[in-house]
Amino acid sequence: MxxxxxxxxxxxxxxxxxxxxxxxxxxxxxxxxxxxxxxxxxxxxxxxxxxxxxxxxxxxxxxxxxxxxxxxxxxxxxxxxxxxxxxxxxxxxxxxxxxxxxxxxxxxxxxxxxxxxxxxxxxxxxxxxxxxxxxxxxxxxxxxxxxxxxxxxxxxxxxxxxxxxxxxxxxxxxxxxxxxxxxxxxxxxxxxxxxxxxxxxxxxEAETRRRLIDSRLLAADWNVGEELNNTDQVTQEHPVKEQPTATGDGYADYVLWDEAHKPLAVVEAKKTSFNAEQGRIQARLYADWLEKEYGQRPVIFYTNGYDIWLWDDHKTHGYPPASSIWFLQQGKPAISYSTA
Known part of the structure; x- marks a missing residue:
């Protein structure tokens, strides 16, 4: 044997x-x-x-x-x-x-x-x-x-x-x-x-969580770089300003970009369901700065690796947080979600 x-x-x-x-x-x-x-x-x-x-x-x-x-x-x-x-x-x-x-x-x-x-x-x-x-x-x-x-x-x-x-x-x-x-x-x-x-x-679970998120994005045809390397579609540890930190700096775990290189979504990963809610608040601050910098507000994803939530907090046509999946539609980044 x-x-x-x-x-x-x-x-x-x-x-x-x-x-x-x-x-x-x-x-x-x-x-x-x-x-x-x-x-x-x-x-x-x-x-x-x-x-x-x-x-x-x-x-x-x-x-x-x-x-x-x-x-x-x-x-x-x-x-x-x-x-x-x-x-x-x-x-x-x-x-x-x-x-x-x-x-x-x-x-x-x-x-x-x-x-x-x-x-x-x-x-x-x-x-x-x-x-x-x-x-x-x-x-x-x-x-x-x-x-x-x-x-x-x-x-x-x-x-x-x-x-x-x-x-x-x-x-x-x-x-x-x-x-x-x-x-x-x-x-x-x-x-x-x-x-x-x-x-x-x-x-x-930290490394497992990161790899799970990478693989879910890859399965949705996003071009995710290995070992935190950036691509034209996905940047990792993306620097953001005007954050409530001692230096005012922060880093978004993932930012997903559309074809015009405008921020389509920001993704924040946290350890547990409780921390995932903290991730929602943190990701909103990242979205605020990205909107100010690029003139387009990204939707917000926050996840612990296997549970994913989406929050489109646009003032006129947004939705409350919901469970979600990533996917690509007709070759262009799109998002599908259903209420939890």
Whole structure:
């Protein structure tokens, strides 16, 4: 059996996870779409295992998005862990449906899966982080074994689906007997343990958040530069003046420009939903200065990476804050949003 470079610490307790990750490593250079699909499957397998381990209620036909966004799951999981899972889910779905994929995305997402694996190993197998390998990308010469991988993945999926059907019924019976107060207490205790391990491992969501925003803009056909480099459509860490700081200077996380190089939108990223609201206020100050400087008021986006809000605060035809997505229409920057 081929060994994984980065995930062998999982094999004794989670052999299916180790195998899926090993397949993702094998394809990372030669077939990035397949690699991302494997990482998405790895994430789903991990999430379903966590549901079983923590005895969380779930619908029998719940998909990965439903499971990850359920209150019982988000209430017990650190935000940094959920964000990494969501990055793997989003990119895996995009790869599975023929979406735009950059080869370098596969590299950082493989590392995100590795960090999730370390967290799982330390938290639930009581492992020592020193026993985990230092992350490394597979060599470019690594070959693939697609037919064997397909048979293995089909077997893993069939086994897991059968197990899920049985355990879903068992959990439904158990949860009928468990009072809501006890469930809340148990989730709070699990949250504390999960966050403690994430803190020990210094697992942070800032880099994941930035890459998620980049990838969402790229998927909408915005030309986003790598490593904070600017393009004609998107500038990052854009300097703005007349801000309530000691120097009067500030920096907008992203400014999106139209074809006339007028500011179309300003994007501010913050850590949590609470801080995202702070981001709305901060972004409005940026929009004020951009309007004064360029004669066009940009709409305001603020986001924590996976939740995105849009606020068009134009005095005559604006709208209140709403959940939103980015997209391009007929080759020109456009925005679509729906009220939350």
């Amino acid at each position: 081929e060994q994984s470079l980065n995930f062998e610490m999982l094999r004794s307790q989670w052999p299916e996870l180790a195998e899926l990750a090993c397949m993702a490593e094998r394809y990372v250079h030669t077939d990035p779409e397949s690699s991302l699909v494997k990482l998405r499957n790895y994430t789903e397998l991990m999430v379903r295992w966590l549901y079983r381990q923590e005895r969380l209620p779930e619908g029998i036909k719940a998909n990965l998005y439903d499971l990850m966004n359920a209150d019982v799951f988000t209430s017990m999981m650190p935000e940094a862990i959920i964000m990494k899972m969501d990055a793997l889910r989003i990119h895996g779905n995009r790869a599975a449906h023929g979406g735009r994929i950059k080869a370098k995305d596969t590299y950082w997402l493989l590392k995100e899966a590795y960090l999730l694996g370390i967290w799982l190993y330390v938290r639930y197998a009581h492992g020592n982080v020193d026993d985990c390998p230092k992350f490394s990308l597979p060599p470019l010469t690594q070959s693939s074994g697609r037919a064997d991988d397909k048979r293995l993945e089909d077997a893993i999926r069939a086994q897991d689906e059968s197990r899920e059907r049985e355990l879903a019924l068992q959990r439904a019976l158990q949860q009928e007997q468990e009072k809501a107060e006890h469930l809340t207490q148990r989730l709070n205790e699990a949250r504390a343990r999960n966050q403690h391990v994430a803190d020990i491992l210094s697992i942070d």
